[in-house]
Amino acid sequence: MSTQILMPALSPTMETGTLVKWHVKQGDAVRSGDVIAEIETDKATMEVEAVDEGIVGKLLVPEGTEQVPVNQPIALLLGEGEDLSAVIGSSLQRGEVASRGDRDGKAPEDVNPAPQPSLQRQEEEQASAERVIDEIAAQIRGNGRERVFASPLARRLARERSIDIQTINGSGPYGRIVKADIERAAARTSQAAQPRAAEPHRAHQRELVKREPTAPRGMSDGQVLALYAPESYELVPLDTMRRFIADRLTLSKQTIPHFYLNIDCELDAVLAARARLNGMAPQDGPRAFKLSVNDFIIKAFAMALQAVPGANATWTESGLLRHHASDIAVAVALEGGGLHTPVIRNAEVKSLSEISNEIRDLAARARSKRLAPHEYQGGSTTISNLGMYGIDRFDAVINPPQASILAVGRGEKRAIVKDDALKIATMMSVTLSVDHRVIDGALGAELLAAFKAYIEDPVTMLV
Numbered sequence: 001m002s003t004q005i006l007m008p009a010l011s012p013t014m015e016t017g018t019l020v021k022w023h024v025k026q027g028d029a030v031r032s033g034d035v036i037a038e039i040e041t042d043k044a045t046m047e048v049e050a051v052d053e054g055i056v057g058k059l060l061v062p063e064g065t066e067q068v069p070v071n072q073p074i075a076l077l078l079g080e081g082e083d084l085s086a087v088i089g090s091s092l093q094r095g096e097v098a099s100r101g102d103r104d105g106k107a108p109e110d111v112n113p114a115p116q117p118s119l120q121r122q123e124e125e126q127a128s129a130e131r132v133i134d135e136i137a138a139q140i141r142g143n144g145r146e147r148v149f150a151s152p153l154a155r156r157l158a159r160e161r162s163i164d165i166q167t168i169n170g171s172g173p174y175g176r177i178v179k180a181d182i183e184r185a186a187a188r189t190s191q192a193a194q195p196r197a198a199e200p201h202r203a204h205q206r207e208l209v210k211r212e213p214t215a216p217r218g219m220s221d222g223q224v225l226a227l228y229a230p231e232s233y234e235l236v237p238l239d240t241m242r243r244f245i246a247d248r249l250t251l252s253k254q255t256i257p258h259f260y261l262n263i264d265c266e267l268d269a270v271l272a273a274r275a276r277l278n279g280m281a282p283q284d285g286p287r288a289f290k291l292s293v294n295d296f297i298i299k300a301f302a303m304a305l306q307a308v309p310g311a312n313a314t315w316t317e318s319g320l321l322r323h324h325a326s327d328i329a330v331a332v333a334l335e336g337g338g339l340h341t342p343v344i345r346n347a348e349v350k351s352l353s354e355i356s357n358e359i360r361d362l363a364a365r366a367r368s369k370r371l372a373p374h375e376y377q378g379g380s381t382t383i384s385n386l387g388m389y390g391i392d393r394f395d396a397v398i399n400p401p402q403a404s405i406l407a408v409g410r411g412e413k414r415a416i417v418k419d420d421a422l423k424i425a426t427m428m429s430v431t432l433s434v435d436h437r438v439i440d441g442a443l444g445a446e447l448l449a450a451f452k453a454y455i456e457d458p459v460t461m462l463v
Contacts, residue, residue: 002082003052005075007061007068010041011373016067017041018240019074028056030077037074040240044340044376045369054078066240150177157182163189178317241338249397257436260395263448265455267411267426270296273458277352289353293411294330294385298355299461300454301406302326302347304447305380311447312380314401315437329379329399330359332366340366341399343379352461381405393429403438406451407431428455 007017018040024030030050037048054077061074068074150158150165154177158165163185170177238246252258274291282288305312305326314321326348329341342362344355365371381403384396387410396407409429416425430451434444454461 002057002079003054003077004073005036005050005077007070007072007074008039008048009070010039010044010046011377014041014070016069016240018066019061019063019068020045021063022059023047024056024059026056026059030054030056040369041373044371044373046372050077052077054080055082057082151179153179154182157186161186161189180317239338241334245338248400252398252400256398256400258398258433259436259441259444261432261434261441261444261448262393263430263432263452265428265430265452266416267293267428267455269456270458271411271426281353287353289356291352291356293387294383294408295352295356295359296455296458296461297385297406297408298328298330298344298347298359298383299350299352300451300458301381301383302328302344303454303461304450306348307450308443308447310443311404311434311439313438314380314403315435316401320438323380325380327379329376329382329402330363331382331384332363334367334369340369340371340376341379341382342366342371342376383408387411387428393431395431396433398433398435403435404444404447405433407433 007019010017020038020040022037024034024036030036031053032050034050035047036050036056038045039048040046057076057078059075061068061072150170155165157163157179158168158177161182163182165177165182168177168181168185171181270293274293274296278291281290303326305323309322312323312326314323325346327343327345328347329343332340332342334340342359342365344350344358344362347355350358362371362375366376379399379402382396382399382405384405385408386394387408389410391409392412393409394407396405398405407430409431411426411428413424414427415422416427417423418425430448432444432448439447
C-alpha cells in the first residue's frame with residue numbers, strides 16, 4: 001500500500017521548513033530508519049528518517065524549496081509490487097484520459113483507437129500517472145491554504161457561531177486564536193446586524209475610532225526598492241532562520257511590554273576566581289575544563305532566579321508559569337548572520353565546569369546548525385553577551401515566550417568610589433529587559449540585586 005511522506009513538524013513552533021536535500025531518488029528502496037532528506041527549520045538543519053519500508057515512487061517537492069508547510073506531502077512511497085499507475089487508480093487515470101481527449105477535441109475513446117502492445121501500453125500508463133502526480137505536486141505547492149492556529153475551544157465556538165476563523169487575528173501566544181478573539185468577532189457580527197436605528201450611535205463610535213492611532217504598517221517591497229537605484233544594491237534572499245528571527249522579534253516588540261533595568265557589577269573577584277580555578281584545572285581527560293567569565297554569569301543568573309522565584313516565570317493567557325528550574329538560554333552568533341539560543345538546563349545545580357563544557361559543546365553544534373529542538377527550545381530566560389565585541393551596554397529584545405533577557409556588556413577598568421576612596425576596578429554593565437506583565441519594577445530590581453551579589457562574591461555560588 002502506498003504511503004505519503006509528509007513534511008514533518010520537527011519542533012512545536014515549526015510551521016514551514018526548507019527541503020534542503022534529498023538523500024534518495026525515484027526508484028530507491030528504503031527501510032524504516034533510513035535517512036531520506038535534510039530539512040532546515042527555523043534553527044537547525046535536521047535529517048529526516050523513513051518510518052515505513054517501500055520504493056520511492058515520486059519526489060513531490062524539489063530540493064531547495066522554501067516554506068514548505070508542515071504536513072504537506074513531499075514524496076510518495078510505494079508498497080511492494082505497486083507502481084505509479086496503481087497509486088493513481090483506474091478512475092483517476094480515466095479522468096486524465098478524458099481531460100486529454102477534451103484538450104485534443106476528440107472523444108475519450110478516440111485517444112488511443114488502435115490496440116497497443118502490452119509493454120508500450122504499460123509505459124504510456126506510467127507516463128500518464130507521472131503527469132498526474134506532477135500536477136498534484138504543483139497544486140500542493142501552489143494552492144496551500146495558510147495554517148491557522150487556534151485553541152480547540154476557539155474552533156468549537158467559531159463553528160457554533162458560523163464565524164470564519166481564517167478572518168480572525170489571534171491575540172494569544174504566537175498569534176494563536178483564543179476564546180476572547182471569537183467572542184469579539186461574534187460581538188462585531190452582532191453589532192453589524194442591529195437595526196438601522198442604532199446608526200447615530202455607531203457613527204459616534206466610528207468617529208471615536210478615527211481619532212485613535214492606528215497600528216503602523218511597514219513599507220512594501222515596491223516602496224522600499226523605489227527609493228534606490230537598481231544598480232546600487234544586491235538583493236540577498238531571506239533564509240528560513242532570518243525570516244523566523246524577524247517574525248519572533250517583531251511579535252515580541254508588538255505584544256510584550258518591555259522595560260529595562262541597568263546595574264554595574266564589579267568583576268575583580270570573578271576574574272581572580274577564574275584564574276585560580278583554571279590554573280588548577282586538568283588540561284585533558286573527562287574532567288578538563290577552561291572557565292570563562294560567561295560561565296560565572298550563567299551560574300549567577302541561574303541562582304538569582306532561584307533566590308527571586310517570582311521572576312522565574314512565563315506569561316500565558318491562563319496564568320503565570322512559575323518555573324522550578326533555572327533553564328538559561330545563551331545567545332550564540334552564527335557566521336554569516338543569525339543566532340541560536342541553546343539552553344543550559346538546571347543551571348542552578350550544575351558546577352561551573354559542567355556549565356563551561358556544556359555550553360562549549362552546544363555552541364559548537366549550534367554554529368554548525370546541528371542542535372536538536374529540545375536543546376534550544378524553552379528556557380526560563382536568555383543571556384546575550386556582546387562584551388567580547390567591545391560593547392559597553394545595550395538593550396536586548398525578549399525572546400518569546402520568555403519574560404526576560406540579560407544583556408551583558410564588556411568588562412573594563414573604571415575609576416569608582418569604594419569605602420569613601422577612589423579606586424580602579426574592573427566593572428561590567430548589564431541591562432535586564434523584562435516583560436512588565438510578569439515582572440514589575442521592584443521584582444526586576446530584586447533579581448538584578450541578587451545577580452550582582454553572586455557576581456561580586458562568587459564564593460557564595462558554591463554554598
